[in-house]
């Protein structure tokens with residue numbers, strides 16, 4: 194990619210402002226848990242709120258992809274030629290005031306679960322097995338083990354995107370409309386932090402619950418390179434059961450494989466190809482639709498792949514910035 198005007202402006206900003214780091218053609222796939230896929234146009238990391246505000250006023254209205262820990266993201270082998278924004282530093286803080294906890298958007302969920310358990314604050318134990326960030330968890334309403342983000346979150350500080358630029362907002366949980374694996378956090382919105390209200394419990398009890406969850410994950414889910422469940426469960430059923438029912442557990446497409454351990458996980462291979470993973474997601478979705486009559490929707494954010502098929506897989510209508 195030729196250096197764009199925005200990239201030149203970002204690089205100039207990096208020279209005069211602390212808390213901004215800019216990298217041209219950075220490895221993007223390597224920043225995801227799939228660990229396959231190519232580069233992005235530019236990677237911008239903001240470590241202070243002031244830096245984020247300046248960066249947002251520099252890049253708007255260009256498309257931006259906010260990257261958390263990349264545990265629900267797949268980028269094509271040839272990469273994605275846009276701006277990827279990451280948060281660090283100030284955004285990785287944990288502040289506790291009795292039962293109220295402010296978590297920065299860049300805090301890793303397992304770190305939050307363990308840190309708060311030691312302090313005797315319960316509610317987020319389920320998050321110990323989810324390798325995402327607080328920002329990603331709010332956008333996706335991540336959950337498991339009978340609980341989810343919406344159950345414990347009260348409000349979030351968010352930079353909302355509109356045609357006139359970004360404005361900062363403190364939004365309640367209801368305003369963000371968290372629902373099963375989704376919310377109204379837009380693709381261009383950026384969550385900066387969120388407040389959770391937790392329960393006071395004994396640290397020993399919380400530690401033991403965390404150990405149970407970690408053991409359950411180890412026994413029931415594959416390790417290696419994946420993004421967790423590929424498809425959202427349809428109403429009253431399980432995507433894994435449907436995939437299994439038509440014999441696709443263990444199915445291979447070149448370097449990608451439907452996990453033998455959990456049929457709703459698709460594994461990439463070390464040194465493998467994200468295009469192979471994408472093709473296998475497509476094959477599985479199409480076969481389930483044809484043979485079972487249910488259209489599965491992927492929860493994984495797909496960047497840089499064929500636009501039409503990506504939209505179909507993500508259940509989106511119209512244009513979306515990710516796939517171009």
Ligand SMILES: Cc1cc2nc3c(=O)[nH]c(=O)nc-3n(C[C@H](O)[C@H](O)[C@H](O)COP(=O)(O)OP(=O)(O)OC[C@H]3O[C@@H](n4cnc5c(N)ncnc54)[C@H](O)[C@@H]3O)c2cc1C
Nearest residue numbers: 261262263264265325326328329330335336337384420421
């Ligand atoms: C082994 C494994 C197990 C998993 N198990 C579960 C599970 O049990 N339950 C579950 O719900 N998920 C699970 N996941 C999926 C994933 O971890 C969650 O969806 C997680 O919340 C994604 O967080 P992330 O930071 O990695 O998001 P990313 O992949 O980085 O991004 C996902 C989406 O969130 C957006 N986003 C990220 N940060 C921000 C921000 N600060 N502001 C606004 N938008 C943002 C991105 O733009 C993108 O749209 C699993 C994944 C793996 C690899």
